Amino acid sequence: MSDIIKSVDRALDILLYISHIGRPVGASHLSRVMGMHKSTVFRTLITLENKQFLVQDQNTGKYSLGVSVFSMSRKIKLYDIFGPYIKALGRSFKETINVSVLEEPYDGIYRSTIVAKEENNDHALSVNPEIGSSMNCYCSGVGKCLLAFSKNMMPELFNNYNYEKHTDNTIVTSEDLVSELDRIRKRGYALDNEEQELGLTCVAVPIFDSDGWAMAAISFSGPTARICKQDINVLVENLKQVSTEISKTL
Amino acid sequence: MSDIIKSVDRALDILLYISHIGRPVGASHLSRVMGMHKSTVFRTLITLENKQFLVQDQNTGKYSLGVSVFSMSRKIKLYDIFGPYIKALGRSFKETINVSVLEEPYDGIYRSTIVAKEENNDHALSVNPEIGSSMNCYCSGVGKCLLAFSKNMMPELFNNYNYEKHTDNTIVTSEDLVSELDRIRKRGYALDNEEQELGLTCVAVPIFDSDGWAMAAISFSGPTARICKQDINVLVENLKQVSTEISKTL
DNA sequence: GATATTGTTCGATAATATAGAATCTTATTA
DNA sequence: TAATAAGATTCTATATTATCGAACAATATC
Structure with missing residues (x-):
């Protein structure tokens, strides 16, 4: 010092x-x-x-x-920024980790973009989205997390989703999405409980800006069997620790 | 110093x-x-x-x-950044000045967004686009300027424009756009010669990043009669001076 | 396995960042 | 409009502290 x-x-x-x-x-x-x-x-x-x-x-x-x-x-490489943090997480837990940010809504649709990931190669079964790929927010852990904690959210836009029922758990109405976001805000983290794909679970926490709004979200994701064997609270605590570490000086 | x-x-x-x-x-x-x-x-x-x-x-x-x-x-206000520079320009010349940046192409369409403007209130006739408004690039001075000097341009995407012939001078084919951009690169500035609206002329220059690619474009625009009465080269020189002033330390 | 390169630590000295007061300029209030 | 307050800017002496130089440790390279 x-x-x-x-x-x-x-x-x-x-x-x-x-x-x-x-x-x-x-x-x-x-x-x-x-x-x-x-x-x-x-x-x-x-x-x-x-x-x-x-x-x-x-x-x-x-x-x-x-x-x-x-x-x-304009020259920031978000992978360089978040990479070091999630690498450390990846060493401790053997699950896929990824960091996503919220895009500017286009055509009134909120989407998230993956900016960094740490794959888990220890198991045959794992999820591997590409860096840069973007997806609707309503059916993913990081997506819902970003919707719940971002600044200037316009819930009217939730009506613009062309909701697809991927599984029994997928949220398919704006009303359900709104109340789910309330729940997420209350407990401080988001859960994708097989909403996108059967057997896939994901837990996500926001990374806060200096004004208390989310600038990104970070998540563990993997097969439900493996994720649930670990204590969700332990996973959340570890994600939160990294999240506060990242925003500590802002 | x-x-x-x-x-x-x-x-x-x-x-x-x-x-x-x-x-x-x-x-x-x-x-x-x-x-x-x-x-x-x-x-x-x-x-x-x-x-x-x-x-x-x-x-x-x-x-x-x-x-x-x-x-x-995430907290940058581009108006604060470019405002001081264009205010100075506005004091010297009595024309509308604006600064635009290129958006990430969405649906394969290149658009520009106005991030700062200095209106000219000395004359009844003037152009006043809103800050934040976005428009197609093929038919504006700053738009073409950004297409000509930006990094990672994909000319294939020019085919995605739904070209509208606003005036006789409007560019309506990708081929014409490509050769116009070549011309712009050669002479170092872009001209909107009544391509968007009859009687409206605009001259635009790029603001370069440290790697020589455009990060924004800055322009004078106004009624053709007034703009052409001033020497275009003088306008261009003044825009270029401000542009290099802005990028001097990068 | 030897050598070169690079990240990191430490202490002495000379450079220089800091504090304080003073000046000039703009905004506020009477 | 004058008086006053608040804020931006300049200057200088002193003591803080950034810099240099050298040495160490950890990697990478050949």
């Missing part, structure tokens, strides 16, 4: 703070909130602005996230 | 470099490329990793962009 470069650490705090509060802020405000001297804040702001991590509004003098952040965001 | 905090500046350089080269890199490599001492690089990496701006792959020891960058990217 003592090897950390103080000035850099403070600069990163400022970036995260500006990102978190979501509106332009000035030096004095930051000085108060961060407990740093105004002139130190200012020098840091100058440095961040110079490399375009911040832009200053000429009228108000306040700072927002800059084009460098936008540029970086 | 002397007010810049050296350690912070170097940390930002490292972030931009890792983002730019697009694959995980290690301390020694960075030390060589950035001309910094290995242990200084290392301490910087530790600091960036601690706040999750970087993640380290446990197997290789190399670093990638971390979850904090992902988190920030």
